[in-house]
Amino acid sequence: MTKTSKTTKIAAMMLTIAMLLGMLCIVGATNASAATDRVKLYSSAKYFVKYGFTTSEVYVRTQDNAQNQQVFVHYRYLNDANWLDTEATYVTTMDDGSKIWRATFSSLDTRYAIKYVADGEEIWDNNNGNDYTLNDVLGAAPIVSERLFYQYNGLYGFKINAVLQNYAYQKNVFVRYTTDGWKSYQDKALTYDKTNANGTETWTVNISNNNASATDFQYAICYQVNGTEFWANNFGKNYDGNYHIYQ
Numbered sequence: 001m002t003k004t005s006k007t008t009k010i011a012a013m014m015l016t017i018a019m020l021l022g023m024l025c026i027v028g029a030t031n032a033s034a035a036t037d038r039v040k041l042y043s044s045a046k047y048f049v050k051y052g053f054t055t056s057e058v059y060v061r062t063q064d065n066a067q068n069q070q071v072f073v074h075y076r077y078l079n080d081a082n083w084l085d086t087e088a089t090y091v092t093t094m095d096d097g098s099k100i101w102r103a104t105f106s107s108l109d110t111r112y113a114i115k116y117v118a119d120g121e122e123i124w125d126n127n128n129g130n131d132y133t134l135n136d137v138l139g140a141a142p143i144v145s146e147r148l149f150y151q152y153n154g155l156y157g158f159k160i161n162a163v164l165q166n167y168a169y170q171k172n173v174f175v176r177y178t179t180d181g182w183k184s185y186q187d188k189a190l191t192y193d194k195t196n197a198n199g200t201e202t203w204t205v206n207i208s209n210n211n212a213s214a215t216d217f218q219y220a221i222c223y224q225v226n227g228t229e230f231w232a233n234n235f236g237k238n239y240d241g242n243y244h245i246y247q
Contacts (some may be wrong), residue, residue: 005072006094008116013221018210022157024216027190029038037063037115038062038063038116038118038123039060039061039062039063039064039114039123039124039125040060040061040063040114040125040139041058041059041060041061041114041125041127041132041136041139041140041142042056042059042060042061042100042139042140042141043058043059043109043137043138043141043144044056044058044059044132044134044136044137044139044141044243045057045134045137045144045146045147045245046134046147047104047147047245047246048106048245048246049245049246049247050247052108052237053106053107054108054110055104055105055106055176056075056104056105056106056107056110056112056134057100057102057103057104057147058073058088058102058104058105058112058114059091059100059102059141060073060088060100060101060102060103060114060116060125061065061094061099061100061101061139061140062098062101062116062118063096063097063098063099066098066119066121067117067119068117068118068119068120068141069099069113069117069118070087070116070117070118071087071088071101071103071114071116071117072085072086072087072088072103072115072116072117073085073086073088073103073105073112073113073114073115073120074112074113074114074115075105075107075108075109075110075111076107076109076111076112077107077108077109077113078104078107078108078109079108079109081109084105085115085184086103086104086105087103088101088102088103089101089102089103089120091235092235092236096140100138110133110134111131111132112131112132112133113125113126113127113131113132114126114132128134132183133174135196135197135198136198137196138163138164138165138198138200141165141232142164142165142167142223142230143162143163143164143165143173143221143230143231143232143242144162144163144164145161145162145219145221145232145234145239146158146161146162146163146202146233147194147243147244148161148244148245149244149245149247155208157206157208157209158188158206158209158217158241159204159205159206159207160175160190160204160205160206160207160219160221160232161193161202161203161204162175162190162202162203162204162221162232163200163201163202163225164201164203164223164230165174165200165201166199166200166201167225167226168197169227170225171219171223171224171225172189172222172223172224172225173186173189173190173203173222173223173224174187174188174189174190174221174222175187175188175190175207175219175220175221175222176204176219176220176221176222177207177217177219177220178217178218178219179212179216179217179218180216181216181218182218185188188205188207189205190203190204190205190221191203191204191205208233212241213241214240214242215240215241215242216240216241217240217241218238218239218240219238219240220232220233220234220238220239221233
């Protein structure tokens with residue numbers, strides 16, 4: 001056998017091994033992606049802030065046919081403290097069959113991950129190994145109403161922020177609101193405010209008080225893009241003027 005023939009065979013074997021390893025990597029990546037799709041952060045917000053402690057409100061989406069589902073938020077109460085679990089409670093089932101869960105936790109360190117247990121199998125969403133923080137207002141949600149400090153002011157009215165996925169440059173965002181229990185309503189456009197570090201956008205609007213109380217003022221936000229409408233309506237319950245960060 002010639003030297004050239006040996007070299008050719010070795011090269012062919014190495015190429016075959018490389019192809020097999022590549023196929024294994026592809027299979028592993030596909031399985032990892034499929035597992036992550038089963039549980040995903042939906043949205044999060046600050047709920048209560050006092051003396052440096054923050055109570056976080058986290059919504060999680062699960063897409064699974066498993067009969068026994070449990071969702072936990074895995075967090076630390078303090079920096080370098082032991083990690084703790086708080087169990088989320090079921091909120092609703094979406095039109096596509098996915099389920100929404102809600103958990104709250106208080107801490108000085110707002111890094112957290114999501115643990116999902118389904119029929120004895122444990123699956124994690126830890127933001128690709130980076131964990132989540134309260135800067136991650138959006139996960140899988142197309143749009144949410146952001147909790148703000150002093151959202152309601154009896155003299156001036158209501159300030160509303162929407163955080164949304166940037167699905168396309170051309171988009172329309174408006175708030176639909178009522179002060180009489182939806183006997184009548186008005187629509188008002190939100191305007192672009194900023195692009196956030198993770199690529200999501202914040203849009204905002206101020207609405208005059210019109211002598212409405214925080215409870216009487218109710219609203220939902222519509223996001224129109226690529227021929228589709230997405231609504232942020234507090235999972236069918238709508239928001240009101242009390243939807244703000246407490247302190």
